[in-house]
Amino acid sequence: MTKPPLNDPRRTLTLRDVSEASGVSEMTVSRVLRNRGDVSEGTREKVLAAARALGYVPNKIAGALASQRVNLVGVIIPSMSNMVFPEVMMGISETLEDTGLQPVVGITNYLPDREESVLYEMLSWRPSGVIIAGLEHSEAAQAMLESAGIPIVEIMDIDGTPVDSGVGISHRRAGLQMAEAIIAAGYRKIGFLGTKMADDHRARKRLEGFREGLAKAGITLSDEEYYAGGSALLKGREMTEAILRRSPDLDFLYYSNDMIGAGGLLWCLENGIDVPGQVGLAGFNGVELLDGLPRKLATMDACRREIGIHAAEIIAGKRPSGVIGGERIELFPTLQPGDTIRKI
Amino acid sequence: MTKPPLNDPRRTLTLRDVSEASGVSEMTVSRVLRNRGDVSEGTREKVLAAARALGYVPNKIAGALASQRVNLVGVIIPSMSNMVFPEVMMGISETLEDTGLQPVVGITNYLPDREESVLYEMLSWRPSGVIIAGLEHSEAAQAMLESAGIPIVEIMDIDGTPVDSGVGISHRRAGLQMAEAIIAAGYRKIGFLGTKMADDHRARKRLEGFREGLAKAGITLSDEEYYAGGSALLKGREMTEAILRRSPDLDFLYYSNDMIGAGGLLWCLENGIDVPGQVGLAGFNGVELLDGLPRKLATMDACRREIGIHAAEIIAGKRPSGVIGGERIELFPTLQPGDTIRKI
DNA sequence: GACTATCCTGATAGCGCTAACATTATCAGC
DNA sequence: GCTGATAATGTTAGCGCTATCAGGATAGTC
Numbered sequence A, B: 001m002t003k004p005p006l007n008d009p010r011r012t013l014t015l016r017d018v019s020e021a022s023g024v025s026e027m028t029v030s031r032v033l034r035n036r037g038d039v040s041e042g043t044r045e046k047v048l049a050a051a052r053a054l055g056y057v058p059n060k061i062a063g064a065l066a067s068q069r070v071n072l073v074g075v076i077i078p079s080m081s082n083m084v085f086p087e088v089m090m091g092i093s094e095t096l097e098d099t100g101l102q103p104v105v106g107i108t109n110y111l112p113d114r115e116e117s118v119l120y121e122m123l124s125w126r127p128s129g130v131i132i133a134g135l136e137h138s139e140a141a142q143a144m145l146e147s148a149g150i151p152i153v154e155i156m157d158i159d160g161t162p163v164d165s166g167v168g169i170s171h172r173r174a175g176l177q178m179a180e181a182i183i184a185a186g187y188r189k190i191g192f193l194g195t196k197m198a199d200d201h202r203a204r205k206r207l208e209g210f211r212e213g214l215a216k217a218g219i220t221l222s223d224e225e226y227y228a229g230g231s232a233l234l235k236g237r238e239m240t241e242a243i244l245r246r247s248p249d250l251d252f253l254y255y256s257n258d259m260i261g262a263g264g265l266l267w268c269l270e271n272g273i274d275v276p277g278q279v280g281l282a283g284f285n286g287v288e289l290l291d292g293l294p295r296k297l298a299t300m301d302a303c304r305r306e307i308g309i310h311a312a313e314i315i316a317g318k319r320p321s322g323v324i325g326g327e328r329i330e331l332f333p334t335l336q337p338g339d340t341i342r343k344i
Numbered sequence C: 001g002a003c004t005a006t007c008c009t010g011a012t013a014g015c016g017c018t019a020a021c022a023t024t025a026t027c028a029g030c
Numbered sequence D: 001g002c003t004g005a006t007a008a009t010g011t012t013a014g015c016g017c018t019a020t021c022a023g024g025a026t027a028g029t030c
Helices: A015-022 A026-034 A041-054 A060-067 A086-100 A112-123 A140-147 A170-184 A199-217 A232-246 A258-270 A289-291 A304-316 B014-020 B024-035 B041-054 B059-069 B082-098 B111-123 B139-147 B171-184 B201-216 B230-247 B260-272 B286-292 B306-316
Strands: A072-077 A102-107 A127-132 A152-157 A165-167 A192-195 A224-225 A253-257 A280-283 A328-330 B072-077 B102-107 B131-135 B152-157 B165-169 B190-194 B223-227 B252-255 B280-282 B327-332
Touching: A015 A026, A015 A041, A015 B190, A026 A041, A041 B072, A041 B230, A060 B059, A060 B139, A072 A112, A086 A102, A086 A304, A102 A112, A112 A127, A112 A140, A127 A304, A152 A199, A165 A170, A165 A192, A165 A304, A170 A199, A170 A253, A170 A280, A192 A199, A192 A232, A192 A258, A192 B171, A192 B306, A224 A232, A232 A253, A232 A258, A232 B286, A253 A258, A258 A280, A258 A289, A258 B286, A289 B230, A289 B260, B014 B024, B014 B041, B024 B041, B072 B082, B072 B111, B082 B102, B082 B306, B102 B111, B102 B201, B111 B131, B111 B139, B131 B165, B131 B306, B152 B201, B165 B306, B171 B201, B171 B252, B171 B280, B190 B201, B190 B230, B190 B260, B252 B260, B260 B280, B260 B286
Parallel strands: A072 A102, A072 A127, A127 A152, A152 A165, A165 A328, A192 A224, A192 A253, A253 A280, B072 B102, B072 B131, B131 B152, B152 B165, B165 B327, B190 B223, B190 B252, B252 B280
Antiparallel strands: none
16 A cells, blocks of 8 residues: 555545535545435535546445444454354345445454454454354453443353353253253263363363253263364264273264264264164254264254344344343253253 | 544543543643654653553544545455355455554445446545456446545456556466366366356356367266256255256356355265266365365366455555566466366 | 524544654764 | 753644534524
8 A cells, every 4th residue: 555646647536626616515425425415416426436437445444434424333253164153244245245344353263362363453443343252251252341432242052141242052050951861861871072172162062061961861982082173073983982992881972063973973983883872972052064874863952043133133222122232132042952962 | 333522521522632641732631542653751651651541442433534634545346145256355455454453344245336336436535546346347346446545446456457556366377277188087067156246246257168168079068957046055956956857968167256166066976976986076166164065176276365364465555576566466266176086 | 584404415533653853962073 | 160961751732533513504483
């Protein structure tokens, strides 16, 4: 963005250029281009023609500064690499589409430090609202959210207290319900397979809920296996092989996400393990991928799309309630037993 | 972003507030917060302390307007729903990380109209550069790119002439090479399975190259099957079943992407089809998912990550060549035969 | 004809920040 | 002490736009 001298014909155009080309004031041009206020049909056309002919693109930076209005919504999520956040994004984009608001995404990679800096960066653009994944933030991030003076929606998780609004599911309960279903189906020697990520609070809460569910039946996890990085499908295979080799008496494997669950399912099928007779399997998320698998993996959908839609509605002020802020929307995932849990 | 009166303590903070709190001029505060110019250690600490205490977040809108510098890079891609663009994004983010530049993503859903409006919106923020997928754009979009006055990098595809810089692979050649490999392996009755998208120019070019490759051996496609929307893995299964039911004599299936290829592979394995003996299979992209499949699908990697890295380097001015613009970087995908093409 | 109402357009004053220059402190060297 | 460099800070003037209000038409009303 170097600035050419004023006489350079390739200097970036301003309202003034359009104004001069169409013979009206800058203010009128501004009105035409924003469809605001009354402008006669004649001038409107004249201005639009001039703008088009010049190839004028308004400068939103200047516009935003002058109007104190920024049509941006910051969306801060940990990752894009599995399909869960992209689906949330779709819900958000779709809902924001006809509001004039535009989502801007920041990725944290599950790092609190990075979340903090991404948030700072976002807020420095003075967005109209922020949608941020999770309820756990660094102290500084928490402070920024509290004093931002704009709508904040914390999404995905509802087990805790949002700064402003919250939309999500109870991961603790999701884990608990899955445990209950597994026990009800008669499984007793249960293994857990998940990621190593200390900062994935939602996976942690699911596991806690799961343990709690098992505890109610007087059961504890028989074995655990963790991974980090790499192709989730492949890791699912490897981990499944490893855990079953180490603990051959396991009769159920609970995966912290569907992708590793799918890998586990493929491995079991190839190795002649009777699923769900000998070993039952379940994942979490309800990803579309599962539809194409030889057998449907048991899972719970995380209401990803709905979360995105509701969050965006709150920011856009589209909530039917008419409430301004401080909404708390809990969604309820349904258990999809698929073909990998014994029918009772 | 409503603006509270000046006496409202919750009004958004400005440089002036920090300046008053720390007893120096706004300019000095600005210098401290941007680490620019000479500021004594004493004042620096005083200012930082005040800024932190107040919870001041600079207003980049004002900063950008004043300095004519925007640390944003527009990235315009068609989709996030398969893993190809997220991986390009990772290459971009990683490369931009230490440059002070920030990517901002826009999604077009393969719609030229939407591409045009997303581009317009992006340019109105006066970014430092634009990375945009593909070489085919609407006339208006093309004009905007030409006159934007910033570095433009068109990515993914190199079969054509970029406006400014280009980074990608030849999809035409990729299709051609795959055809040659298939023919060399002795397959003759070849079917194609792909998406319906008229505006996926890269898929189209691959198919054209593929047809060309077949033609050289005097072969034409024996059958074709197309889909739109839905779970790609599932669609891959369904399409494979459909095409093989209609044309049982096919001995090879070329899929326009790995995901449907994977679905096809699973279907074939379940239905006792000898792969690659009776039917050979190949996809395109080289997605990580394939690593977890029972058998490795033949594919060609699309150099997604590298494309992202090179594109970002061009925008950031990090190219070793020192060239300013108009670079053309062709990458060469390698054929990964996997286990689904007969060894010769 | 004066008056109000409605519609359209223009002049003015910033938005919050930074570039560029101006000014003031500080200190070495003679 | 004075000069002149260097370092540290302040002053001024916008960046390109929009909110706000002030007109100038035109038309209708009494």
